[in-house]
Amino acid sequence: MTISVGIRDFVRNIDKFQEYDYVDLEDKKTHTYKGLFLSPAYASEFKAYLAQKSKDEKSAKFSRLRTFAGKGEIDEKYDNLSLGKLKNNISLEKLDG
Numbered sequence: 001m002t003i004s005v006g007i008r009d010f011v012r013n014i015d016k017f018q019e020y021d022y023v024d025l026e027d028k029k030t031h032t033y034k035g036l037f038l039s040p041a042y043a044s045e046f047k048a049y050l051a052q053k054s055k056d057e058k059s060a061k062f063s064r065l066r067t068f069a070g071k072g073e074i075d076e077k078y079d080n081l082s083l084g085k086l087k088n089n090i091s092l093e094k095l096d097g
Contacts, residue, residue: 002023005026006026077089
């Protein structure tokens with residue numbers, strides 16, 4: 001169940017809106033959409049969705065940035081190394097090679 005209410009009504013009667021799945025908040029004076037109140041039953045699912053979406057967006061931006069940074073393709077053995085370990089492995093390869 002959903003409903004659209006003004007911010008003032010929502011703040012004054014917040015307990016009666018707990019039964020709704022979500023509540024759209026709007027400024028009744030200017031008729032502008034201000035936000036969304038989500039039921040506690042769906043809060044954990046929504047937080048997980050937002051975390052995954054944020055992670056995907058950061059990954060997409062990072063992959064676009066990698067092409068401009070000159071990284072291009074990198075060997076899989078270097079993918080998840082810290083900077084210190086990466087430098088150490090490269091120097092060992094130069095000594096061995």
